[in-house]
Structures are given as structure tokens and as C-alpha cells.
Amino acid sequence: MGSLSGISLLVVSACTTPAPRPRPTVTLMPSVVPRPDGFVRTAWTDDPFARGAFSFPRVGSTPEDRIAMRQSVDDRLYFAGEATAEVDPGTVQGARASGERAAAEVQVAAEPGERIAIIGAGIAGATAARRLSDDGFSVVVIEGRDRAGGRIHTARSNNWPIPIELGAAWVRNIDRGSLADDLMRLGAEVTAIVSTKDARNLTGAAVDLGSVGSQAVATAMMWASTQPGDVTLEVALRESGAADLPNEPESSGVSQATLLEHYLAADITAGQGVDPDELSAWYATDPLLATGEGDRLVTGYDALLTELLEDLEILPSSAVVNVTSSERGVALRLARGDSLSADRVVITVPLGVLQAGTIEFDPPLPFSNRGAISALGMARQEKLVLRYDTAFWSTDAVLWATVGGDADFPLWVNLEPITGEAILVATMGGDTADRLAKYTDAELLDAAMASLVPFVDPDHSV
């Protein structure tokens, strides 16, 4: 117990760095959260082939930017990827549809049998490649990583009892398209989450989240919609008065102000990977990545890629650094030095990669494409996955929320009720994700374990 108390102290000091917020004085229970038997953490923002998680409507951007950024250039360069999708941007659904759309655009301009290069073997690139190859074009897929899938990353390891989704894990907006059906046909587990969120305060008492947070955000957005220009969600919450909520704790021990704070931390920052001070109040629901009733949790997302890429020519570990286009075609230079040419190219790299400028375009992309690329935002979202041999909790809720403490880990997904394995997944977003990315593994685990104290079954013995 001595060392466990030490952990608890370390955690409390590590988690109190951000600007102080008014919060009730709470005595943490002694930390009895056991160390996980395995863990994995993601680093999407530092990943040179992602540079973030998914696109979001940054203040000042508009949905038309997605159309502008995908305008083909001289019928030689075409663009796909989730950021170019008007419907369901930021999702697998949107990325897949963008691959179909780009392939259809190429088909209009290309002669039969032309050589088409696809940059990126994520779901958008794989979808476009499959379609164009099936239609008789000579297709090559050029991928910077040593694996396909991009932001679909199903990690399979002998140390883990089930595949772990380090990127996309949910089918969003299941009613739009056949994605869930396709996944099930390919043998992936696709589960509807029926349980409601188990929300607790720091002492482990149940908290009714109600609709305080979502109502305040709706009020703020309504106010913003009457303003002459777009503002951030943070400004809209403040200026509209929607954030003026009582600070006095209610019967569950948390105040309405704390409920709003939790909603912003869980549903906006962690759920959408965006802080309220960067999110457009005009377009904040696009994409709405907070978990909704029409969503399904997936284990085995990579099955999609395996099917799409079968028998296609793929060049792995081949980062493209230069795209030179002319009337005759397109030349691509790779980071390792060699070049290849094609008649046309479909560029599916993430928005964050385009923003970073690691691919040089010659001639430069038109202002309209570049303006749209810089206007949209790239969300920052990371995951921490903890594996336990036996559960230390007794709730069978899949979604957990911790309310009223430090907001670093406001949201957990408990995979035990749906997989039988004691695995917990935390989602961190925005500036919080950036700050936690600097933690050592030991510091991150300590902080995560502290946030799980409210969920410890009192009968569990360490």
C-alpha cells in the first residue's frame, strides 16, 4: 500500500498544472486501482503520416472549404480523404465516400488503361484504387508507412487477447451507407452499445449528466448563428450567457457549472479532439463525433483494407515528397530518392500532412486549394488502452464518465461487456492530449489510474 499511496500523490501533483478551475474540495479515495497488465498509447499528432486525428471545422472555415480543397488541378491531380468529404467528414464513412467520388472524377477525364497513382493506402486511397483497378486502369498505390490502413489501425499482438483499434473504432451514422454490413460480411465484430453512460464523481457517487452541457452548447450556437461573423464555441458560450450556470453543488455533489465543464471536456475536447477555443460555433456539429445512438463499436476494422487492396500493386515505405505535374502527366519523387510517373494521381494524404507542407507541389497548388487546406482544422485525439487480467470494476456499462476532477480522462470505454476482456480505452483530446503526450509512460499510467478510482469495486482486492 505504501507504493500505491506514492502513486496517488504523484498523480495529484502531475494533474494540477492547467489553469485552476473552481471545483469542490474532494478527498481522493486511497488509490486502489491496480497497475494494468499491458497498455498501449497512440501518438497520432506526432505521426508524420497523420499529423493529427481527423479534420474539424476550425473557426472561420466553412463546409465549402472541403469542396475547394478537393478541386482537381488541370485534370492531373485529384484529392480524396476524409477532409474532402462534405457528408461525414472526419469519419471512415466520409473517407470511403471520398475515394468513390475521386475515382469517378478520374474516370471522366482518363483514357482507358491509363496509369493512375494513388498516394496513401488508407480507406480513401484503397477505395479509389479498387474502383479504378476494377475499371481497367493500371493502378499503383504509394504508401509512406510500412502498413496499409492509415488512420484505421487494428493492432494485433500475441500479448493482447483481441485486436485493438488504435484509430477509428466506431461506425458513425450507421444509417448512411453499407459500412457496418460490409464489416460484418468480412468477419469484423460490430456491436451496438445499448448501455447508458455510467457517470461518477470523484468519490464514486453516481452523477446524472442530464442535458445541462448539450443545452448550453445549443444555446451558444443559436446565439452565434445570429452574429455577423463566426466565433469560437468558447466565445459563444461566454458572450451568449449560456455558460453562466450555478456553481453550488446539487444533490449529486456536482454543480451545473461542473456538468458543463465535463460536457466540454468529454464530448468536445476528448470526443471531437478539439478545444472550444478553436471550434467554429457556426459549424460545431460538423463532424459530430460524440458517440450517438446510431453508432456501432468495431473490432477488426482492418478487414476492409485487406479486401480492397487484394492483388493491387502497393509500394509500402514510400513517402512522396514532391508532386510535379505537367500537360504530359505527373512525376512523383519519393523520400528515398527514386521517382515514378503516372498519367494522373489521386492524393489522399491527411489534411495535417498537406498543412505541414511535407509534400512539395510543382507548380504550387492553386490559392483556392491552399486557402481551404489552411482554413480547416486538424483535431488532436489520442488513445490510451489498458489491459487487465481481471477487472477491478463491477459496472457493466460500456461508457464511463468521471465528473468533477481534473478533466484529463473524462471518458473511458469499457470493452469487457462486449468482448469479455478486461480492457479499458481512454480518449484524450486537444491541448490535453498534447500535454499528456509529453508524459513518460509511468506518468501517463499514474494519471490514468487516478481517474479510474471512482470505478473501483470496493470488494476488489489488489
Ligand SMILES: Cc1cc2nc3c(=O)[nH]c(=O)nc-3n(C[C@H](O)[C@H](O)[C@H](O)COP(=O)(O)OP(=O)(O)OC[C@H]3O[C@@H](n4cnc5c(N)ncnc54)[C@H](O)[C@@H]3O)c2cc1C
Ligand atoms: C484516434 C482516432 C480515432 C478515430 N475514431 C474514429 C471512429 O471511431 N469512427 C470513424 O468513422 N472515424 C474515426 N476516426 C477517423 C478515421 O480514422 C479517418 O477519418 C479515416 O480513417 C481517414 O481515412 P483516409 O483514407 O482519409 O486517411 P488515412 O487513413 O490517414 O490515409 C492516408 C494515407 O496516406 C499515407 N500518407 C501520408 N503522407 C504520405 C506521403 N507523404 N506519402 C505517401 N503516403 C502518405 C498515410 O500513411 C495513410 O496511410 C478516428 C481517427 C483517429 C486518429
